[in-house]
Amino acid sequence: METINKPLKRRSRYNSSEARVAYICLIPAFLGLFFLTYAPLVGVLGISLTNWTGLKSPEFIGFDNYVQLFTKDPYIKDSIIATIYFAFLSVIGSMVYSFFIAMLLNRKIPARGFLRAVFYVPFVLPAAAIYVGWSWLYEANFGFFNFLLSKVGLNKVLFIADSSYVVPSLSLISVWLSGNLIVIFLAGLQNVPSVYHEAAEVDGAGGWKRFIHITLPSMSPIIFYNLLMSLIANLQVVTPALALTNGGPGNSSRFLTYLMYDQAFVNYKLGYACATTFVIFAILAVFTALLFKTSNRWIYNEGGDDK
Amino acid sequence: MSAVAYGRLRSRKRKERTMNIVTFVVVIICAALVLFPIWWIFRTSLMTNAEIYRYPPSLVPENWLFSNYEKTLKVFKFWKYLWNTMLIIVPSCLAGTFTATLCGYAFARLRFRGKNLIWALCVGSMLLPAMVTLIPLYIGWTRGLGIHDSYMPLILPYFCGGGAFNIFLIRQFMMSIPRELDQAATIDGAGYFRILFSIIMPAIRPAMIVVALFIFIGLWNDLLQQMIYINSSDKYTIALGLTNFRGQLKSDWSLTMAATCLSFAPGVIFYLIGQKYFVEGITLTGMKA
Numbered sequence: 115m116e117t118i119n120k121p122l123k124r125r126s127r128y129n130s131s132e133a134r135v136a137y138i139c140l141i142p143a144f145l146g147l148f149f150l151t152y153a154p155l156v157g158v159l160g161i162s163l164t165n166w167t168g169l170k171s172p173e174f175i176g177f178d179n180y181v182q183l184f185t186k187d188p189y190i191k192d193s194i195i196a197t198i199y200f201a202f203l204s205v206i207g208s209m210v211y212s213f214f215i216a217m218l219l220n221r222k223i224p225a226r227g228f229l230r231a232v233f234y235v236p237f238v239l240p241a242a243a244i245y246v247g248w249s250w251l252y253e254a255n256f257g258f259f260n261f262l263l264s265k266v267g268l269n270k271v272l273f274i275a276d277s278s279y280v281v282p283s284l285s286l287i288s289v290w291l292s293g294n295l296i297v298i299f300l301a302g303l304q305n306v307p308s309v310y311h312e313a314a315e316v317d318g319a320g321g322w323k324r325f326i327h328i329t330l331p332s333m334s335p336i337i338f339y340n341l342l343m344s345l346i347a348n349l350q351v352v353t354p355a356l357a358l359t360n361g362g363p364g365n366s367s368r369f370l371t372y373l374m375y376d377q378a379f380v381n382y383k384l385g386y387a388c389a390t391t392f393v394i395f396a397i398l399a400v401f402t403a404l405l406f407k408t409s410n411r412w413i414y415n416e417g418g419d420d421k
Numbered sequence: 422m423s424a425v426a427y428g429r430l431r432s433r434k435r436k437e438r439t440m441n442i443v444t445f446v447v448v449i450i451c452a453a454l455v456l457f458p459i460w461w462i463f464r465t466s467l468m469t470n471a472e473i474y475r476y477p478p479s480l481v482p483e484n485w486l487f488s489n490y491e492k493t494l495k496v497f498k499f500w501k502y503l504w505n506t507m508l509i510i511v512p513s514c515l516a517g518t519f520t521a522t523l524c525g526y527a528f529a530r531l532r533f534r535g536k537n538l539i540w541a542l543c544v545g546s547m548l549l550p551a552m553v554t555l556i557p558l559y560i561g562w563t564r565g566l567g568i569h570d571s572y573m574p575l576i577l578p579y580f581c582g583g584g585a586f587n588i589f590l591i592r593q594f595m596m597s598i599p600r601e602l603d604q605a606a607t608i609d610g611a612g613y614f615r616i617l618f619s620i621i622m623p624a625i626r627p628a629m630i631v632v633a634l635f636i637f638i639g640l641w642n643d644l645l646q647q648m649i650y651i652n653s654s655d656k657y658t659i660a661l662g663l664t665n666f667r668g669q670l671k672s673d674w675s676l677t678m679a680a681t682c683l684s685f686a687p688g689v690i691f692y693l694i695g696q697k698y699f700v701e702g703i704t705l706t707g708m709k710a
Contacts, residue, residue: 238689
């Protein structure tokens with residue numbers, strides 16, 4: 115790589131008309147990166163230090179919003195717990211589910227393309243409609259799940275109307291939606307060289323041993339990618355609360371992003387909501403950093419050590 | 422081949438075949454479980470309310486009441502909502518795909534000063550969660566530009582490269598196209614834009630379709646931003662209309678489920694059309710990251 119890049123670094127190699135074309139092509143990206151990404155990022159920090167309500171002009175109040183958020187806010191603690199709880203269940207659930215289905219689909223079975231498409235279908239349905247539809251399955255008296263429970267002789271559960279079941283119930287929907295992970299896992303599995311499996315089989319390794327010692331290590335970069343994407347998506351969960359629960363019952367599904375929405379667009383406390391935004395950002399950053407930090411311990415690198 | 426080895430091979434083959442049959446059965450069961458909620462919603466949409474509340478519930482409606490859909494369409498302005506949703510989605514998909522292709526071209530093929538820095542900023546913005554910029558952007562659109570109750574805040578961002586993720590996807594795909602193609606065109610006197618439009622774009626058509634489909638799904642699912650930017654009910658999208666409809670008709674489950682099924686339909690149709698490209702695209706993003 116080094117040797118190929120070197121000649122490009124000399125200034126004389128930049129062709130001026132080529133560079134001009136490049137900058138023209140990149141105008142949209144420049145606009146987007148500045149106005150839609152980095153300027154708003156600075157904006158969040160700035161606004162979070164003010165008491166802006168949208169009605170009167172903002173005043174600088176230092177870190178008061180953060181102090182209030184962590185000492186007086188009645189929701190923030192429940193909100194952080196609900197968000198992390200939901201993300202934990204959803205990420206673990208969808209990773210296990212999609213890896214399992216991908217393993218099955220990786221075998222030589224008939225109608226594989228069609229079956230793969232079936233598992234992907236939930237992902238293309240509009241999220242709002244999915245939650246409305248599932249709310250019927252979770253219905254307290256006549257819903258399908260309560261019918262199942264009554265069949266096996268268990269008591270009725272209120273699911274999304276019960277504060278201790280709402281988060282697991284919503285996580286189940288999120289697992290159901292994780293068809294995109296299956297497709298990525300499947301592509302990864304198809305890239306595991308079959309030579310490894312054959313060699314291990316000659317050495318007498320059974321199915322489980324081969325899974326632990328061959329499949330998992332060679333899939334580790336893909337597992338990492340899926341873990342990262344699914345964690346980032348699930349920590350930002352908001353649609354179920356908007357479409358279905360309104361944060362309830364109690365505060366049990368008042369996810370952080372919903373809390374931020376509520377503060378900013380229902381109560382018009384823009385400065386305060388930006389402080390909450392920054393908390394979301396911090397939590398995501400911590401989890402992402404942790405994931406990257408531990409990654410070199412469990413990700414197996416095909417070409418040995420890169421660095 | 423000795424008889425023993427041949428026998429072992431045959432028994433292995435037989436074992437493999439039974440394993441494949443078991444796998445197939447398990448996959449079919451799982452697929453049925455995945456489709457079941459959708460079926461349950463659909464069969465509810467074809468029942469009378471009395472039938473819905475019967476115990477034990479039946480899997481298939483007694484007399485498929487497609488008239489429920491007529492009733493629903495009278496209250497739930499599906500066609501209006503679909504039209505509104507398309508007013509957002511169509512320009513966004515076209516502009517997003519086009520600008521992502523331009524940006525991807527610059528990163529994949531052209532040499533210019535500051536490339537690494539700009540690329541790093543682009544990739545960095547992929548890790549930045551969308552929720553973080555929500556409030557400043559809202560303030561920018563409504564206070565800064567005075568745009569209220571409009572689709573513009575939902576559409577215009579797609580004129581800016583369609584998001585770093587899509588630029589990334591296009592770039593990855595372009596890098597897999599052999600450079601000899603553009604070099605040959607350069608010798609024939611084609612300029613950079615000519616190469617992009619007549620050589621590269623046809624070659625990366627699958628990736629462009631994928632980007633368009635991703636933008637479609639993204640807008641389809643984005644209830645939060647639609648809630649924030651759209652106020653008047655005649656501008657409602659499908660997602661907003663359905664959420665609102667459910668609030669009005671809390672207990673009329675068959676009509677609510679009919680509205681839900683109607684909202685499912687466009688996504689399923691688009692998916693069936695673009696299925697092949699979809700799978701290809703997701704694979705691409707996951708594999709070459």
